[in-house]
Amino acid sequence: MTLLVLIVLIAVVALVVVGVGVGLLVGGNRRKTPPAGGGTGVISPPEAPTERPVEATVEAPVEVPPAPAEVPAAPTLEKPESTASRLVRLRQRLAGSQGGLGRGLLALLSRDRLDEDTWESIEDTLLTADVGVAPTQELVEKLRTRLRVEGGSAADVRAVVREELLALVDPTMDRRLQVTGADGKPGVVLVVGVNGAGKTTSVGKIARILVAEDRRVVLGAADTFRAAAVEQLATWGERVGVDVVRGPEGTDPASVAFDAVKEGVDTGADTVIVDTAGRLQNKAGLMDELGKVKRVIEKQAPVTEVLLVLDATTGQNGMIQARVFREVVDVTGIVLTKLDGSAKGGIVVAVQRELGVPVKLVGLGEGADDLAPFDAGAFVDALLGG
Structure with missing residues (x-):
């Protein structure tokens, strides 16, 4: 009997415990379910605070100093050969x-x-x-x-x-270049000859000879009918730091020559070298043009040298050219180009006899300094191979 009562009591206690546990479980679930009316009895987790937009800080613009203008590098001047x-x-x-x-x-x-x-x-x-x-x-x-x-x-x-x-x-001929003027005025060298003989190139090379002797030189690009000649002369001048006076294509050559000599006078240059047109369409036209150039130049300063440029390889054709220019202008010296490319060195003798004036410079190649004063002794020794 006692055992039976004990078992009953244990069963009752177990039921009570189970009931309490179920009640707790149900109550807990009921508290977590939100009310149907959306009441406020439920404690919801606090909403994340709304972040106020951060106002962008506007910085005052920083003034950047302007980049200094690029100064073009001065061209490297060449040092002509002595x-x-x-x-x-x-x-x-x-x-x-x-x-x-x-x-x-x-x-x-x-x-x-x-x-x-x-x-x-x-x-x-x-x-x-x-x-x-x-x-x-x-x-x-x-x-x-x-x-x-x-x-x-x-x-x-x-x-x-x-x-x-x-x-x-004839070693007695005076082969000195007359490149110095009188009374403080520059020497004026007029360079004449047909196109293709190396006239414009010779002007540039003569400038290099004078620069090597520390002379101040101005070039006049008066062969205005050939744009290529003007550009070519400008390049020669840039290479040794020599001013080149030029005008638009087709400008009156005498006008350019006048301006070149004027600049030479105004800047105290030692020598002005004027490149002229080399057209030989007819002698009268050539005479008129060169005569005008010389007259206009001499309003500023006397012409001290008239150099005729001849191509040594042309032989007797060069002699014909020499005769025409002798009749047009008072040639005082000859520049004989391309002598290294010709075995006909006798042209030196022939042209001197024809014109009665000396060969003063000879061209011996295409290099910038391949123009040299003519030396009669060196020339004859070269002819004889020693």
């Missing part, structure tokens, strides 16, 4: 291009017997080298006389030929 080193190269270049004439002469004159056929061959050699008819006959007569009287060894023959060739080239 006259002394040009003369060294003159001898080397001439020996390479002109030695054939001298060697041919020496071979003929060194024969055991100098008969008429030999002398005819000597004349042909000289004429082929463009020495010219009159100078050739003169040289042959002198050689005939001296070798008949003096005779001698090969060394003696060479000495005789050198003396006579040197006399023919």
Whole structure:
């Protein structure tokens, strides 16, 4: 009986415990369910605070100093070669291009017997080298006389030929460039010649020779009918820091020449070099144009030098050009270009005889400093190959 009561009591207690647990579970769930009317009896988690928009801080604009304007770098000026080193190269270049004439002469004159056929061959050699008819006959007569009287060894023959060739080239001619004016005015050099002879290039190269001697130079681009000539001269000037006076294409050449000389006078330049047109359509037109250029220039300063540029490779055609310009202007000196490209060095003798004026400068290549003062002794030695 007692055992039965104990079991009943245990069962009752168990039921009570289960009931309490179920009630707690149901009550807990009921508290978590929101009321149907949306009442306020439920504690909801606090809403996240609404963040106020952060006002953007407007910074005052920072003034950036303007970048300094780029100053173009000054062009690097070239240093022209000195006259002394040009003369060294003159001898080397001439020996390479002109030695054939001298060697041919020496071979003929060194024969055991100098008969008429030999002398005819000597004349042909000289004429082929463009020495010219009159100078050739003169040289042959002198050689005939001296070798008949003096005779001698090969060394003696060479000495005789050198003396006579040197006399023919005439070392007594004044080959100095007249590039200095009087009364504080610049020297004015007028450069003439046909297009294609290297006239404009020669103007640029002469400027380099003068700059190497520390002279202040102004160039006048008066070959106004060829835009390429004007641009070419401007480039030559830029390379050595020389001012170039130019005008629009087709400008009156005399006007440009006048302005160039005026600038030379105003700036205290030592020398003004004027490049002129090289057209040869007719002698009258050329005479009128060059005559006008010279007259206009001389309102500012006297012309101290008129240089005629001739292409050594043209031979007798160059002589025809020389005659025309001699009749048009008072040529005072000759610039002989492309002498290294021709074995006809006799043109030096022929053109000097034709014009009665000296070869003053010779061109020996396409380099910027391949223009050198003419040296009669160096030229004859080059002809003889030594």
